[in-house]
Amino acid sequence: MKAAVMHSFGSPLVIQTLPDPQPGAGEIVVDVIATRVLPYMNEVISGARQYSLNLPLAPGVGAIGRVRSIGPDATRIAPGDWVFCDPTVRSRDDADSPDIMLQGLTAPSEGAQRLQAHFRHGSFAERMLMPLENAVRLGELDEAQAARWCALSTLLVPYGGLLAAGLQPGQTALISGATGNFGSAGVAVALAMGASRVVAPGRNRAALAALEHRFGSRIVTVALGEDDSENTARMRAAAGAPIDVVLDLLPPLPDSRAVRAAAMAVRAHGTVVLMGGLRVGLELPYDHLMRNCITVRGQFMYPRNAPARLAALIRSGMLSLDHFEPVRFALDDIDAAIAHAADNSGPFRLTVVTPSSIAST
Structure with missing residues (x-):
């Protein structure tokens, strides 16, 4: 798969080919159709934000995609399903105080860095390996809607x-x-x-x-x-x-x-x-x-059931995605996308990278 890889803080991302991920038990692989670029992603890559990242990796946080393959223990989700890739990854061995990382963005504790060592790459890639529970089904989508649904992360x-x-x-x-x-x-x-x-x-x-x-x-x-x-x-x-x-x-x-x-x-x-x-x-x-x-x-991020609840609020019409007008970039134009996001960080601005299928505009 093609990915935009970060090798060191302060250096541009490098477009390169990585091995295709394969899901095991409790895992899923998603084709990334569209992913938001954070307004401050330039500060993450420069090191100004001092986020903890085990390099090299493909950064990028949150995405809209379609399920490519699933592990043996999936019971509801299936290949082809449209999903939100929730970046808030929690350890599974302590329900009261789990370690938490944001996939493709930061792993702020020793335990979170162990999670990042396995679920290493974020959404600036054609495909993502992620925990099964972090793929939130969205129902049917027109592919042209995927970029606007990236507002879900915001x-x-x-x-x-x-x-x-x-x-x-x-x-x-x-x-x-x-x-x-x-x-x-x-x-x-x-x-x-x-x-x-x-x-x-x-x-x-x-x-x-x-x-x-x-x-x-x-x-x-x-x-x-x-x-x-x-x-x-x-x-x-x-x-x-x-x-x-x-x-x-x-x-x-x-x-x-x-x-x-x-x-x-x-x-x-x-x-x-x-x-x-x-x-x-x-x-x-x-x-x-x-x-x-x-x-x-x-409060750091949101509870695990929040993405599904918020998606339902959007589907009901009570919360409109029409407030957001996405500007799309191809994965090959990742540097331009990051610069655009930094320069257009105001209300309801949305910079999106489309690694798969949708052409840049």
Whole structure:
């Protein structure tokens, strides 16, 4: 099979031929029809993100494909099925605290690196070997739809955060980082889950106006200033009701001020979920959290049943993929695809590589 292989951090990917993978028990091989390119994939390859990868490997995270071959213990899935390739690979020998890797992206622990040693290659390849349980059946698809279904990978991250927060229909959610790639997807997911109102703070006024135009009266935007306490007050006032859930999806920032300002806007007995890229400490007032019974929790990715549940939400029409307009690249043009993704990282932008069947545009 043809794949785009990463040999060292800071070097371009190399298109080369790798042996075709063969599934064993508990495994599956998928023909990759389309795969998303993360907006920050250039930072992964350069080493700026400091992700743990055992090189060489073909990177790439999440894909839409068709089942090529299955191991002997598959009972429902069959060759030819359309599937989402869930990159969140969990070890099978500890149900309470499994090691987790993101296939083709990062293996942040010793146990996760053992998983990566076997399920080494990601989706920048014509075929992928993956755990059987990570292939999520999608039902019938027209091949031309595969690129747009790559948005499932983007939508799943905020969906996991909102599930962790226990968002209920009729509640008010605040998406911190709403003008970014994952944050804007979080706005769409929160509305699809039944939020009566979504508060979307940010500094990019044009992006905020575009969100209002796209989603109408159920979203209210807040232009942030330099005073943190004033920003918190603006968010609370804009909500028009107590904010039940705060989901942080901000990218790596030099300080935690924006995260803290949003977290402080949640109501008493509310929940704050941290899913962003902050790499510095976050200080929150102990007395305020204790007296107001506020839950603060971290969330990495999403539960195992989330992809199927989110796919059903899309199939129902409650969450539309029409928000996303994919730009496609062939696997041979992987460098151009990575550069395009970095330069077009805003709301509902989707850069897609199509290793199999679909020609680039």
